[in-house]
Amino acid sequence: MSPDDYCQQKAAQSGSSFYYSFLFLPTERRRAITALYAFCREVDDTVDEATDESVARAKLAWWRKEIGAMLAGAPTHPVTKALEPHLVPYSLDGKHLLAIVDGMEMDLNQTRYLDYPALKRYCWHVAGVVGILSASIFGATRPETLDYAERLGLAFQLTNIIRDVGEDARKGRIYLPISELQQFQVTAADILNARHSDNFEQLMAFQTERAKQAYEEAYAVLPKEDRRAQRPGLIMASIYRTLLSEIEADRFHVLEHKISLTPIRKLWLAWKTYVRG
Known part of the structure; x- marks a missing residue:
């Protein structure tokens, strides 16, 4: 092979x-x-x-x-x-590849994040730099395009965190910031024991609005000159934002099961985004 x-x-x-x-x-x-x-x-x-x-x-x-x-x-x-x-x-850049390894090591060093700035640093290592590397491969002619890609990587990771709350909890990990758990009166024990509640729904709605804002901030800085080359990232964004809407429609029942899109639906979203240019 x-x-x-x-x-x-x-x-x-x-x-x-x-x-x-x-x-x-x-x-x-x-x-x-x-x-x-x-x-x-x-x-x-x-x-x-x-x-x-x-x-x-x-x-x-x-x-x-x-x-x-x-x-x-x-x-x-x-x-x-x-x-x-x-x-x-x-x-x-090799430094970006090493940063990804550093991000994976962060999962060995900690299973909780005190606040959003701390979580955002983790997201940069495991997703932001991946966005930058990917945009370089797709074709980036402007520095703003790499800024867009970094922001989009953050949006993807925030979406992953929302989708995988239950799965991560079963591994003993909680990526939702401790300060925000306290703000919405949701305990770590609630997450680890899959206790869905109105407070949990409000917490997840807050996380979802942050993710949506991250997508909008990314779109806002993508130069028109590079939009066509960056269609793969926009395809991913279409799929992930649709997934986010599905999770929201299901009232954030992510503690019990993992919500996903079917392959045929992903392919349809990919094709629709591609032809739209």
Whole structure:
């Protein structure tokens, strides 16, 4: 199996909405973004699938060394072998790749965030820099486009947090800021024990409005010149905002189950966004 095939398989198996945004890209850009996505999945799985924290930390340390090897032109892993040819053509910064690894390590260091600024720093590491790298691959000619991508990455991560409250709680993690739990009189025990309440709905409505605002702030700074090139991100935004609406319509019953869109609906949203340009 070639490195590109390995990354393609990794992306397809994930079932992620990101996969649908790649479908309409030219071949080389699609290879690059698929390799980047596979890299993110590999590093994320290092933490999510590890049963021993020391093993997870050792693996993350290995990935840092592997990024260094890739930057030096000597990658050894299928993902870095697939990604390395795209570093220079798409101006992919190794510091951003290392920042993603740092973000994954944050999940080993803490399972709670005191306030929104602290959560936002985490979101930058695991999503904002991914947005910047992705926008570079899609084609960014203006610095404002990278600002848009960073903001969009934040919006995506906030949406993920809303969708995954129950799933994360079952792993012992609560990403909703402690200060906001207190503001809406929802306890950590309520989250961990999946106790849905009116207070929880109000808390989640507050989180949803913040996510919606993040999307609007991202759209507002995207230059018209780059809009066409950035359609993959806009496709993702269409899918994620529809998901957010579904969660809202379901009155935020995310503690008991994970709400998702069907593949055919994702594909329809992707196509509709693509042809709209």
